[in-house]
Amino acid sequence: MSNFNIDAQALNTYDAIVVGSGISGGWAAKELTGKGLRTLVLERGRDVRHVTDYPTTNTQPWEFEHRNQLKKEVRDANPIISKCYAFYEGTEQFFVKDAEHPYIQEKPFDWIRGYQVGGKSLMWARQTQRWSDFDFDGPARDGFAVDWPIRYADIAPWYSYVEKFAGISGNKDGLSTLPDGEFLPPHEWNCVEKHFQQKVAGKYKDRHVIMGRAAHITKPQPIHFQQGRAQCQHRTICERGCPFGGYFSSNSSTIPWAAKTGKMTLRPNSVVHSIIYDEKKGRATGVRVVDSNTKQMTEYYARIIFLNAAALNSNLVLLNSTSHRFPNGLGNDSGVLGKYAAFHNYRAGVSAEYDGNLDSTTDGRRPNSPYIPRFRNVHKQEMGFLRGYAAGFSAGRSSHSDQSSVGADLKESLLNPKLGGWYVGSHMMGETIPKESNYLALDATQKDPFGIPQLKISIAYDDNDDKMVKDYQEQLTEMFTEAGFKNIRVRDSHASPGLDIHEMGGVRMGKDPKTSMLNKWSQLHAVKNVFVTDGACMTSTSTQNPSLTYMALTARAADYAVKAMKQGLV
Amino acid sequence: MAGAVGGLISLPAWANGWTTETVRSSQQLLSSGQAELLAELVETIIPVTDTPGAKALNVHKFVQKMVADCYDKSTQENLQKGLDSLDGLAQKSYSKSFAAGDTAQRTALLTQLAKSTDTAQKDFYSLVKNLTIRGYMSSEYVMTNLTHYQFIPGHYYGCVPVQAKATSQPK
Ligand SMILES: Cc1cc2nc3c(=O)[nH]c(=O)nc-3n(C[C@H](O)[C@H](O)[C@H](O)COP(=O)(O)OP(=O)(O)OC[C@H]3O[C@@H](n4cnc5c(N)ncnc54)[C@H](O)[C@@H]3O)c2cc1C
Numbered sequence: 001m002s003n004f005n006i007d008a009q010a011l012n013t014y015d016a017i018v019v020g021s022g023i024s025g026g027w028a029a030k031e032l033t034g035k036g037l038r039t040l041v042l043e044r045g046r047d048v049r050h051v052t053d054y055p056t057t058n059t060q061p062w063e064f065e066h067r068n069q070l071k072k073e074v075r076d077a078n079p080i081i082s083k084c085y086a087f088y089e090g091t092e093q094f095f096v097k098d099a100e101h102p103y104i105q106e107k108p109f110d111w112i113r114g115y116q117v118g119g120k121s122l123m124w125a126r127q128t129q130r131w132s133d134f135d136f137d138g139p140a141r142d143g144f145a146v147d148w149p150i151r152y153a154d155i156a157p158w159y160s161y162v163e164k165f166a167g168i169s170g171n172k173d174g175l176s177t178l179p180d181g182e183f184l185p186p187h188e189w190n191c192v193e194k195h196f197q198q199k200v201a202g203k204y205k206d207r208h209v210i211m212g213r214a215a216h217i218t219k220p221q222p223i224h225f226q227q228g229r230a231q232c233q234h235r236t237i238c239e240r241g242c243p244f245g246g247y248f249s250s251n252s253s254t255i256p257w258a259a260k261t262g263k264m265t266l267r268p269n270s271v272v273h274s275i276i277y278d279e280k281k282g283r284a285t286g287v288r289v290v291d292s293n294t295k296q297m298t299e300y301y302a303r304i305i306f307l308n309a310a311a312l313n314s315n316l317v318l319l320n321s322t323s324h325r326f327p328n329g330l331g332n333d334s335g336v337l338g339k340y341a342a343f344h345n346y347r348a349g350v351s352a353e354y355d356g357n358l359d360s361t362t363d364g365r366r367p368n369s370p371y372i373p374r375f376r377n378v379h380k381q382e383m384g385f386l387r388g389y390a391a392g393f394s395a396g397r398s399s400h401s402d403q404s405s406v407g408a409d410l411k412e413s414l415l416n417p418k419l420g421g422w423y424v425g426s427h428m429m430g431e432t433i434p435k436e437s438n439y440l441a442l443d444a445t446q447k448d449p450f451g452i453p454q455l456k457i458s459i460a461y462d463d464n465d466d467k468m469v470k471d472y473q474e475q476l477t478e479m480f481t482e483a484g485f486k487n488i489r490v491r492d493s494h495a496s497p498g499l500d501i502h503e504m505g506g507v508r509m510g511k512d513p514k515t516s517m518l519n520k521w522s523q524l525h526a527v528k529n530v531f532v533t534d535g536a537c538m539t540s541t542s543t544q545n546p547s548l549t550y551m552a553l554t555a556r557a558a559d560y561a562v563k564a565m566k567q568g569l570v
Numbered sequence: 571m572a573g574a575v576g577g578l579i580s581l582p583a584w585a586n587g588w589t590t591e592t593v594r595s596s597q598q599l600l601s602s603g604q605a606e607l608l609a610e611l612v613e614t615i616i617p618v619t620d621t622p623g624a625k626a627l628n629v630h631k632f633v634q635k636m637v638a639d640c641y642d643k644s645t646q647e648n649l650q651k652g653l654d655s656l657d658g659l660a661q662k663s664y665s666k667s668f669a670a671g672d673t674a675q676r677t678a679l680l681t682q683l684a685k686s687t688d689t690a691q692k693d694f695y696s697l698v699k700n701l702t703i704r705g706y707m708s709s710e711y712v713m714t715n716l717t718h719y720q721f722i723p724g725h726y727y728g729c730v731p732v733q734a735k736a737t738s739q740p741k
């Protein structure tokens with residue numbers, strides 16, 4: 001404290017600090033370094049280098065000790081993370097174990113996290129759809145949240161910008177609910193999916209089945225080769241890390257790109273504790289960081305700060321950044337910090353069988369599947385619930401072998417499986433309504449292993465979600481029936497929120513500082529040199545997957561931040 | 571090391587996907603007698619024909635490892651108990667140990683287990699059978715030589731004519 005060392009301060013001073021190196025932080029790092037800013041990227045987890053740190057990327061199925069099943073001791077020690085479908089023997093290394101970062105479930109919430117360089121971009125499912133004006137002006141139309149301060153036109157060029165670099169495959173479908181992007185060739189359909197698409201098109205003019213838009217390089221462009229990435233090889237084990245860079249991750253794309261500028265300092269094992277607010281200067285001056293190995297606290301300083309710790313952790317950092325000026329969390333004049341958190345409703349699914357197209361089957365594997373964009377409450381409020389849902393859809397051919405015998409007969413039957421019929425499946429992706437009662441807060445007494453207050457999560461489904469589940473089940477059943485699918489089965493997993501891994505809000509954007517935290521540039525209304533561009537900034541959640549929008553918002557905010565900095569505005 | 575089982579003699583070259591390293595169990599679940607019996611059991615379920623059977627592919631070690639590492643205590647005990655009672659059943663049915671029985675005798679015994687009204691016995695058998703099938707089908711030998719698994723397919727074709735034979739493509 002006393003003999004504060006000026007040199008040390010200079011040594012720890014950068015033009016910009018980025019907190020987090022996941023999908024959004026990677027983009028912040030790339031954009032800020034690309035514009036010449038000396039940028040410090042602080043990442044709480046360990047370093048994960050492209051290819052060399054993907055230990056299971058070339059592991060053959062038979063080389064997994066337990067054939068990818070989790071050991072009992074791992075399951076028992078990790079009841080939360082074990083619920084995530086992508087957590088298995090081959091990916092254990094990329095997920096946060098329950099004990100590593102405890103939190104308080106005021107209501108049941110399965111918080112799925114990846115703490116490492118690359119964050120969750122390593123394990124994500126790579127679905128990337130643009131949001132449309134129906135999403136951005138939705139809250140203003142039906143009043144379920146505050147108005148977004150931006151519209152589709154504000155962000156469209158930034159979607160194009162990030163799509164070209166990341167590499168997004170898809171078909172130009174010309175739908176108003178799902179704007180087209182800068183696409184690489186789409187993945188291939190199978191015959192039953194095509195059949196379903198045609199049946200749906202024949203019956204409903206407002207419902208569409210399209211090929212999913214996914215962050216896979218189906219046809220590399222020069223910009224992808226420059227990143228050292230190559231064409232996707234259809235291994236479909238992406239969540240273990242892809243040595244080809246076939247899908248977009250921070251590790252294969254934005255972070256090495258930022259490193260190449262020579263302007264990035266990446267500091268893993270650095271848990272950001274809080275943002276430092278200087279009352280005299282009226283601005284944030286830096287961050288406090290706990291070294292995860294030594295538990296020592298260090299301060300780093302910069303002109304601008306990008307907070308990209310993923311939605312819930314960005315809330316946590318702001319809530320923990322208190323000062324005389326901001327006793328309830330940085331920038332929290334409105335009192336809405338931590339409130340209006342929302343997520344996606346992935347509870348329901350519908351599956352069935354189909355006995356047509358028996359003379360054809362599929363060959364190879366596809367890391368993507370078709371998608372049904374939202375069709376409810378689009379042009380007007382027509383249903384007894386607010387907003388709508390999108391759905392995933394896919395078909396495949398089953399094969400089975402009679403396992404009732406033993407001995408040579410059994411062996412024969414196992415090695416000569418009979419082709420069964422087709423199976424089809426769908427899962428819902430519903431928009432949930434941001435509510436004040438869905439909030440995040442800090443616990444008054446319990447601390448995490450770094451001495452930081454534990455996050456208290458109080459998020460739940462409501463009646464709107466239940467109605468939506470029911471409608472989804474009914475409508476998909478109707479569409480499946482129309483397509484001649486048999487044995488239709490609906491399910492509702494009643495899983496807790498969280499497993500959708502699309503948590504958003506708490507630091508929402510808005511026009512009015514009295515009801516929102518951020519302005520249209522994702523800049524804190526009250527602290528102009530702090531930007532929050534991950535899921536925390538989302539005013540509402542749309543039915544689309546969110547990450548592409550985080551990328552676009554981040555690139556846009558970085559562009560603004562650097563211009564504003566040069567004009568002396570921040 | 572649980573490796574002592576049979577000394578890993580003459581592991582064929584194609585079976586080396588399971589090294590001593592990967593078949594090592596975190597806990598020694600079975601006695602050597604139980605382990606040998608398990609080997610006979612899996613071999614009865616999937617025997618050698620013109621291709622190797624479950625035993626040569628070390629499926630018994632896989633079964634043991636899975637039960638030791640991935641299952642709860644009661645399932646582990648049921649595996650031990652089931653193996654212990656198997657020889658007794660063999661003695662009762664054809665007055666020899668299970669290992670000494672011929673194929674028909676062993677098979678008859680397994681059929682009896684499958685139909686057993688004793689749930690512990692039935693569970694024991696279905697556990698071993700399911701894990702044997704899983705271990706066999708996901709062994710390197712079967713995946714590379716018999717079911718032609720492609721690690722890197724490089725493509726997805728959505729509508730190809732049905733061939734004579736279906737191939738499984740797990741991850
Ligand atoms: C299995 C799975 C499937 C998914 N599928 C899709 C999909 O198909 N489409 C889609 O759009 N999204 C999908 N997602 C969600 C997607 O991964 C996230 O939306 C996205 O990664 C969020 O980006 P982010 O930058 O906000 O956070 P992250 O990518 O999680 O990165 C945040 C980073 O910040 C670091 N950090 C956190 N706190 C601190 C701190 N205090 N100090 C320093 N660093 C900190 C973390 O360690 C992490 O590296 C999926 C996620 C998973 C796990």
Ligand code: SF4
Pocket residue numbers: 216231232233234235236237238239241242243244245246247367
């Ligand atoms: S499907 Fe494509 S991106 Fe995924 S692991 Fe395979 S090659 Fe990589």
